Amino acid sequence: MHVKTHILVVDDDAEIRLLLDEYLTKSGFAVSTAEDGDAMDAFIQSHGYPDLVLLDVMLPGEDGFALCQKIRRDSQVPIIMLTAVSDEMDQIIGLEIGADDYIAKPFSPRQLMARIKALMRRVHVVEEMHEEQPPRTIQFGEWMLDTLSHRISHLENQDTHDLSGTDFALLMLFLTRPNEVLDRDTISFATRGREALPLERGIDVQLSRLRHRLGCSEQFPHYIKTMRGNGYILSVPVSYGH
The missing domain is CATH 1.10.10.10 (Winged helix-like DNA-binding domain superfamily/Winged helix DNA-binding domain)
Known part of the structure; x- marks a missing residue:
């Protein structure tokens, strides 16, 4: 039985969460969403870490950088940061604290899908390396x-x-x-x-x-x-x- 890749979307914009949920679900992924760090923590405590996290930088309470660091203390789950289109510093900081990739808002669904598939290919390569x-x-x-x-x-x-x-x-x-x-x-x-x-x-x-x-x-x-x-x-x- 094929197990779907599970993606957790962490974004405080309800419209973006809904759009990503619908698009990624139609693309064959299992999707969960969280509006902030507390909701993300609750999900992880109940379900464990997903296969990939889409993490917005600008969040109420703990921002995306703090949440990325928190995840990295316990897990190596792939993380794609969602950053402001003009803020290169956000992208650099995200990578420095352990994010695997970033994509600038606004982005097209096709662009996001390409990034997700590319990162999951890297994950599979590493898994195959361990199998060998x-x-x-x-x-x-x-x-x-x-x-x-x-x-x-x-x-x-x-x-x-x-x-x-x-x-x-x-x-x-x-x-x-x-x-x-x-x-x-x-x-x-x-x-x-x-x-x-x-x-x-x-x-x-x-x-x-x-x-x-x-x-x-x-x-x-x-x-x-x-x-x-x-x-x-x-x-x-x-x-x-x-």
Whole structure:
């Protein structure tokens, strides 16, 4: 029996909730809605996390950023932020705190569907990667990745970080293709399930976030180096455990 992908729409605009509910339901998804953070919390407590969350930034009470951070403390469920069309900072902040993608209002139903399908393709790729039983641990430089818990640990100072689904997908891409230059489309497809859009900042934010986790930056890229005009490369030795 086919189980429908369950989407939770969190938006305080009743008309938008209704329109998204009707459109996504007709498109074959199971849909639930919440008007604010309290309603979202109540849904999760009763039903658990859905397969994907559409989360508006501007909400009464706790805003979308706070709710995104709350979700990320407990779950790696894919999150698409709904942002103001002209506010690039909202989009960047959302990605920095763990959102997987964003779409600016107003958006067309077809555009939203493309983003949802693309993100779910990325999720399926990661699931298939687990089914193929990758090594439990991967060492790269001074870090160790646990591929089951999605946690990286520093081998010397014991610093640890839990990775979001997008961060994990990005790191696994580099770890499975070390010393290979990866262009922006390759990175975008691995992390979002789609090609990069022109002038899109999301990839830069993801790379910056991962570099920060690893204690490096674009100016001091000990692990992920920028190859101007070509892409990015993981430049440390990689070894696979069992």
